[in-house]
Amino acid sequence: QVQLVESGGGLVQAGGSLRLSCAASVRPFREYGMGWFRQAPGKEREFVATISWSGGSTDYADSVKGRFTISRDNAKNTVYLQMNNLKPEDTAVYYCAAVHGPAFTQPRKYDYWGQGTQVTVSS
Numbered sequence: 001q002v003q004l005v006e007s008g009g010g011l012v013q014a015g016g017s018l019r020l021s022c023a024a025s026v027r028p029f030r031e032y033g034m035g036w037f038r039q040a041p042g043k044e045r046e047f048v049a050t051i052s053w054s055g056g057s058t059d060y061a062d063s064v065k066g067r068f069t070i071s072r073d074n075a076k077n078t079v080y081l082q083m084n085n086l087k088p089e090d091t092a093v094y095y096c097a098a099v100h101g102p103a104f105t106q107p108r109k110y111d112y113w114g115q116g117t118q119v120t121v122s123s
Helices: none
Strands: 004-007 010-013 018-024 032-039 046-051 058-060 068-073 078-083 092-100 117-122
Touching (some): 018 032, 018 092, 018 117, 032 068, 046 068, 046 078, 058 068, 078 092
Antiparallel strands (some): 018 078, 032 046, 032 092, 046 058, 068 078, 092 117
16 A cells, blocks of 8 residues: 655744655655645645656745755655745645656646645744
């Protein structure tokens, strides 16, 4: 059974940092594009960042460019999201997702999802 398990969320003050991790049981991990998405209360799930199977290609939502960095370690079957200079508007449940093949910005393209981790940024 495929599992994606996120960790690293929490409560942080504006301007602070968090690092999210997502451990994936998809095999082989290197064949999967990975994405991070988020969903705030009352809003639709939105694209945050994606990374190709090799890690050589990344994409970011305009709202997080320059502040967030997505990376992956294929030896550990893990994808990361480093979040710096956090803002209150970054508050949401953050989800990682996996798709066999290229990564996409559209959530509906993804095959597998984690359970989410809460990120709360106080002002």
